[in-house]
Amino acid sequence: MTYITGVGLTSYGKHEGLTSLDLMSKAAELAIADAGLKRADIDGILCGYSTVSPHIMLATVFAEHFGIRPAYAHAVQVGGATGLAMTMLAHHLVDAGVVRHVLVVGGENRLTGQSRDASIVALAQVGHPDYEVPLGPTIPAYYGLVASRYMHDYGVTEEDLAEFAVLMRAHAATHPGAQFREPITVADVMASKPVASPLKLLDCCPVSDGGAAFVVSREPTNAARVKIRGCAQAHTHQHVTAAPRLSELGAEISIARAKQASGMAITDVRYAAVYDSFTITLAMLLEDLGLARRGEAASRVRSGYFRRDGEIPLNTHGGLLSYGHCGVGGAMAHLVETHLQMTDRAGNRQVRDASVALLHGDGGVLSSHVSMFLERV
């Protein structure tokens, strides 16, 4: 039995002058205070990576910087799925009695710490060094390839994809920490600059500075009662060239395993936090997870299904697309927001019922997947 006992999140966008360690520290401080704990109570640390300040031992660098001498610490690297993969590991470490309180932390000055070009070049390296990278693909191009095929097979249009960007922006408008809060329309998305067809600028998440953290504990430490019910992973490939057919992608495998591990069903889900690096990512994952039928996620967006007041509110902080994406911390913001919703602390964003939440993260090019069910008990 494990609980998420505290969460911390900075605003995303520009944090001029702050390093990755600074942003991790800010988020960690918030999360530990939120759990009602002290630094000395933390006996495990899991952190992600920073493309701005790469280090072979980031967890111990952070532990020393932050002033903790943990009994267990190391970094985890699964691209965009890192945050949930760390949470899954924390869950198992705590459940097995290895440690009592694990601090999970991610943060990076990805926007101000390097040029946007440097960031795009660094991220494109998830491609194959011999057979893909020399062709000059970018992360949007990898996802553009996937999008072209998915749209072809399931009759999804560019206007359909635009709906997801509009929804995330509408949600971000109510969060003071979001990087982009100006409302946008489907026409705005369609008119935004081409990046890698069919994806345009507003189909893509931004590059951000920011940090996020949470504490996973064996017992509740305060009034929050957010239990990790069960989680699972699936890894089908690394490179898009080696990806399985669309009908065999990893999200379907990981959600099936997570349902089994948690004893939960999709019909139990009241709130969803789903990885949204691009509009196509969100569209595909919602359908892979069973939150919409094939080719029908966009019509569910149009009908209000995923709005704050809809049947299953989705990424009410604005997701990667509008809250922002600072690397490992990016998708961790999804979990922070979920926790706030589950503990009735989301203020003007509060949904009616977030008693059971489904979270899903994706790393690489739909390569690595983590699905997780949380329950308020």
Add this chain to the structure above:
Amino acid sequence: MQKPADWTQGVEAILYQSCVSCGQPQYFRRGFCAACGATELADKRAGGMGTVYATSVVARAATPETRAHVPYAIVLVDTEEGFRMMAHGANDLAIGDRVAARFTLFAGRLVPYFEKLA
């Protein structure tokens, strides 16, 4: 194991491996078959014919060398020999198009470039 030269080393050829044991074609070169683990693999040269599986036209590149080429199309092609590969292609290619490969220079390197069969 001597690595025969293909486009990744600047030679106008698309090579792949074929597992002598299970027959699986393999594009990313390695010393064993990723499907069955067997170590006996035959080097083969692909004919350059295939079908477009997916396509994306890059308008925003990240380096000065690649930016000089925008817009350029990245394609995934299912080859006649049964493996999938990434390459460049004509900007107007569509999924399902039957294509043939030639070679072109991109950012100073030789890359395969697919065009629609007439």
